[in-house]
Amino acid sequence: MAHEKLSPRQKMIGMMYLVLTAMLALNVSKEAVEAFRKVDNGLTLTIKNYSLKNDVIYRDFDRAAAENPTKAGKYKALAYQVKERADEAYNFIQGLKIEIIKKTEKDPETPAVNGNEVIIDKVERHIDDTNVPSEILIGANENGKANDLKALLADYRQFLITTLEGRNPTAEEALKKSLSTDDALNRDGVKERWENLNFQTMPLVAVICILSEFQINVRNGETEVLNYLYSQIDASSFKFTKLGAIVTPVSSNYVTVGSDYEARVFISATDSTQFPDYIVGDTKLPRDESGKGIYKVRATSVGPKKWGGIIALKAPDGTIKNYHFDDSYVVGEPNVIVSATAMNVMYYGIPNPIDVSVPGISPDKIHIKVVNGNFSTERVKKSGGQDYFKGSWAVKPNTVGQNVQVIVTADINGKPVQYAPYDFRVKSIPVPVAIFANKSTGTVPRATAAAQVGVFATLPDFDFDLQYNVTGFTVLYSDKGADFEESSTNSILTSKQKDLIGRLTRGKNLIIKDIKAVGPDGRTKDLQPVILKID
16 A cells, blocks of 8 residues: 555644644634634544545455455455454544443433544534543543553554565555554653543643554554555465366358368466477467467368377376366358457447358459448447557448348359358447546546636447547536536537536535437437536
């Protein structure tokens, strides 16, 4: 995990120092209290984000262990040990926060505690109380629960560092700093216990902030170690642990009488210092420059054909290891071939490339007829507009829901021979995805959002070079219970829409709805809204 230049803890402490300078004789100003509330709300949101991020990593461990238990199982187990220890530390701190608030408010049913959740904005009567937090955390004889917290954090820190196995010094240093429980100098330059330095005579709102910051450091440390463990799944693996034979046909498993069947035979893991021997029957196969065996045989009769042999490789101990392989192919009579080179369907309203050939017949002797469509010899561009699809024909379907039939006729020995029709399903062009700042969901920096000129439509993972034009959209901005909307009749942001976007602040949602776009088939389609959170 990359470290930010200014961590949440540094930001919080910087703000706290500014607020603490305004404290005098335990009289905390209303402005200071509100500042602490805002800080804790921000920290609480950061905690939730860390938890969501860590949940994703745990799901990655589950997936990796399911796919390869031998390689990833060990690291999944370690990851869930980290989760158990992180949850223990987090829940202990959360318990302290709940205990302090309930005792300070003198109300076991205080609305500031909802289940296991603390809502700082609902602490009203004793938000600046300094007695109860010190009583619980410091204690009359300095035997309060801050001592338990210190021991727990120190033990958790050492557990995380041990789990790193000395292989990530940068992460270790980060953990030592973020989870430090060392005694330190106070503002007067006098060395003070960690417990007193953090919690002595602190008002409730400040104590809750400090505990939230410790929870962030617990989750951050969890993330650090999880990322390290996940990286070790492949780092600890050998390049190969098992050898297996692979047979790859050069062209196809299906060949016709008079043509050649050719395949590449090779071992799945190779050693550049020695090549294996490939033996079929009593014949040793020739090898290409990369060490792959070449098997080639003339097809003389129709039907399925089986073949196989061994791959002989010298082991490190000098013995010869034989790996057996088997494969098969089918020889058929010459026949017509019609294939959609882009996909197995055709799309309404646009040219769809097809390649038509009859083995042994010159292309100028081949003709086609199309049912439910028109055809031409135009070339069709791929997505990106740089290259063309393979195929000398293009078919444009007339109707969605009715199959296109391609009927091929070939001039053979001066006589026209018509082959059975080939059917293709017809579908509408997919609905595009609307994007703003190259995103349809997620977060976007405020400056990036303000710099945009419009909303655009794209067809991700669609093979054809098509363009949808946005013909209108609405920008929605909600603030303080009120909705503000401005619309555009094209793809470009209006000045009023730009003003709305400029009013967005961090954490607000930018919603772009009622998006309409026209495709190359002339149809107007409604697109899903774009919802982005300002970062």
